[in-house]
Structures are given as C-alpha cells and as structure tokens.
Amino acid sequence: MKQYLRSSVLVIGGAEDKVHGKEILQRFWHCAGGTDAIIAIIPSASREPTIIGDRYVSIFSEMGAKDLKVLDVRDRIQGEDKDYQEYVEKCTAIFMTGGDQLRLCGLLADTPLMERIRQRVKLGEVTLGGTSAGAAVMGHHMIAGGSSGESPNRALVDMAMGLGIIPEVIVDQHFHNRNRMARLLSALSNHPERLGIGIDEDTCAVFQKDEYIEVIGKGTVTIVDGQAMSYTNHGKVAAEDPLALHNLRLHILGHGDRYNRKTHQPMAGIVE
C-alpha cells in the first residue's frame, strides 16, 4: 500500500522519529524522489531556525537526497528573495518544521514565495511536508493555541488564518499526547463544514491529491466529521459556556488505514 506519489502532502503530528526507522521522514524523502530529491527546508516557525534547519538537512542528506537548501525566512521581505524563489522552482519537495504556527504564517502568508509553493503543491509537482506548527498551518482555518481539561468551549481555542494548502481541514497536532480533543471540537463548532483532523506525535496523515488520506507512523489520526452535524449552540452561548455539538462522526485511524475525502468513509488497512 506504499505509494510514493510526488503530489503527497505529509501532515505530521510533531515529534516524528528522527533516529530509528524514521518511517515518516523516509516516506517524505521517497515521495520527494529519493536520491533525486531536491528539498527546500523552511524553519521559519522556529526561533532557532539555524539549528532546526540543519537538523533536517543532516537527516535528508544522510538518506541520500541530491540537494538541500534551508530557506531561512526571518523577515517577510525574504519572501521575495530571488535565490529562494529559484530554489522553489527547481525543488521536488518542501518541508516546514515545528515552532510557532502564528510566526510561520506571519512570515510567509501571501508572500510570492509561499504563493508559488502553494501553486506547485496544487499542481502536484512537489511533495510538501509539515510537522507540528508546520502541520497546523495546512488548513484555511488554523488552531493557533488553546488549552485542555475543560468542557469544549469557544474560549478554549484561539483561531487564526492558516496557509490554506488543504483548505477544508482544521489540523491539530500532538493530538492525544496533549489531550486536544476538546479544543478541536471547540474549533469545529464554528466551522462544522471543515474536517477536524487530530494527529498524534510521530504520526502522519498523508494527503494524496483530492482522494485519500493514509495514516503512517506510531499513533492515530482522529477525524471529526461535522458534515452531518444536526445542532450546535455555538452562536447562542457565551465564550466560556460549554458547547453542544450533535451528530458528529468520529474515526480513530491507525497505521495503514485510509480515509476517502470524497465519500467521507474510512477504510481499514491491513494489520501486518
């Protein structure tokens, strides 16, 4: 069931294995072309972009990537940098690291660099990967922060605009690890037409064009589908009041499981 499609978008829940089997990063490298891979690394979510950028350079370099470059954008003006733009034209893949998703969007949203990346991803010409903050930015609506340990309520989650790579999803990462179900539900209450996707650490939802999501890695991908939601009190209660949401569909997907984005149906993978 392994498909190394160039057009894959790898949405990673953070803390992916960088030392042992490296299943997720290996998949990214394979999609990117393996020994022909030309990979741009964007560490802009992080306040330590040099360290984190170099870390991924080492990993993909050891795997045998053909060429690598860190697009170390620390100022929006660099979103017009000619060198960076040229690299985005010739690369086969782009990887966005973890850090702060608001920082990442603040630096890159609507820059020529990001617009071209989005276009090439949409055309299926390049592989895109993002982990943690780099995963959070994938949707049109983005969870910027929030809390846990409360009944779902609007004040439990901070929303912002994402990069809109896969507009219809609202991604949450480190999902079960940081007990984020209540905040994802809180986010969805205002956008039930979006698909809520919670990705555990060292776990990846591989988006393949408009068709399937495939799960790889160690944990689960949680899908909360509000398509058939019959009721929410979202617009009627105060921000701290508990939210009601009726008739959601919930899928916990494990390794190898798939989800059909058109039919909204999950399919079981083969347990090896």
Place this chain on the structure above:
Amino acid sequence: MKQYLRSSVLVIGGAEDKVHGKEILQRFWHCAGGTDAIIAIIPSASREPTIIGDRYVSIFSEMGAKDLKVLDVRDRIQGEDKDYQEYVEKCTAIFMTGGDQLRLCGLLADTPLMERIRQRVKLGEVTLGGTSAGAAVMGHHMIAGGSSGESPNRALVDMAMGLGIIPEVIVDQHFHNRNRMARLLSALSNHPERLGIGIDEDTCAVFQKDEYIEVIGKGTVTIVDGQAMSYTNHGKVAAEDPLALHNLRLHILGHGDRYNRKTHQPMAGIVE
C-alpha cells in the same frame, strides 16, 4: 422541561456544586420527593465514609428531606444488615458518593442490599444518584482506572465489572476535566455495543427509565455511540498498540439537551 420523576437515575460526573445553586443535588432531592424524601446515603466508595456521609446528610437535610440515613457499609457482611435492608425498603432515594469504584463494587456487588436496591431502581420505585465513583459503577462494564495523554490503546484503561444498574452504558466521569476521551474510546473498542458516556464535573446525565437521558449542570455529557462501528483492530494488536475505531457517532450534549436511548438521537434543549 424539568421532570421530577421518582424513577430517575442521576449519573453525576463528580465535583457537583454543594454550596451555591446545587442544581444537581436539588434535582435529586426533588425526584426523591422533596420534603417527603427518605434518603439512604452509601459512602462506601470513600475511605472517609463518616465525613462524606455526613456531608450529604447535611446538604439534603438543609433542603428539607424528611429522613436520612447513612448506610455505612465497610464490610460485605453488612450487605445483609437488617436495619439497612429495612431502610432500603422504605426509602425514596439512594445516593452513592465518590471515592474508589473498585472499593464500592467490592463491598456491595451481589449483596442482598445491593440486589434489592437494583430491583427497586428497575421497578422505578426509588431515585438513584451516584457521583464520581458512584457514577462509574452504573454500567455492566466499568472503567476502574486508566490514564491519558496517549493514543487510544487497550493498556490505557483498566476495566472491571460494575453494578449493572444501567447495563448498556460505560460511564467515565470528571470527563473533559481529566481529558478522558482516549480512555473512554479505549474502553469502547472492546464493547462497541455499549454506549460510552463521559460526564464532566458538576454535570449530570439524568436517566429516565428506558427513554431519555437529560443533561443538567455546568458542563457537557459526551456520548460515543459505537452502534454503527464498521471496524476496530482491537482483537488484532498488542495492548500498547494504538487502537483504530471507524464510524463512531459522537454527541456533545449541553444543559437541557436530551438523548433518546431507543433511537440513539440527541435533541437540543432550549437555550435560556
């Protein structure tokens, strides 16, 4: 929509308000008959049964209950105590406090006292209330303990036999407060035919005969319905491996919302 039915079973998520409006305990008192209420309090889940028993005696006594007695069962042999059995015959309501659900079941399961309580509840002759541990014991299957912060997996939850008052439910309490969605899902993976019910603190699922569940209190009642579950890997993976569960229905119910146990459909309450 307030119904003070004697046959109500009040399943409370713990930490119910005992000082201010006391909505949940007031409802219990009303169902029990108000100033005609004769209430048996079972503090056996607690290792401080005297303190906690007396606390509820004070509360219901201040409300104006007609008579109160603590059935302070600390040994299974007391499950045959004639005084206690007589009180169970004449009481209008029984309240089970918090503590440790394994202790409560260990002391009371299958004793003549508990059998008679179960029978009178089933006949709709008395009101039953249980908070925290006293709520956990309601189903046939009981969550005895567990953890959070992980992908759902079998090792995340300890299961035991409950008192079987409402056999078809698996109750989890302090639900969103202690981030227990993953453990409830883990419990359900082995019993998808049961209804998973997560009750937040100071929140109550009021069961009315075989028909409705009504939500009162400050938080939410989460219902996870596995009736249409199309797949789980439960029997195929190791205890620590992540669980997959496909096609669950999820409802987050707020104050006044109801759930029809026959049709498995939620109904919105009126937002006041």
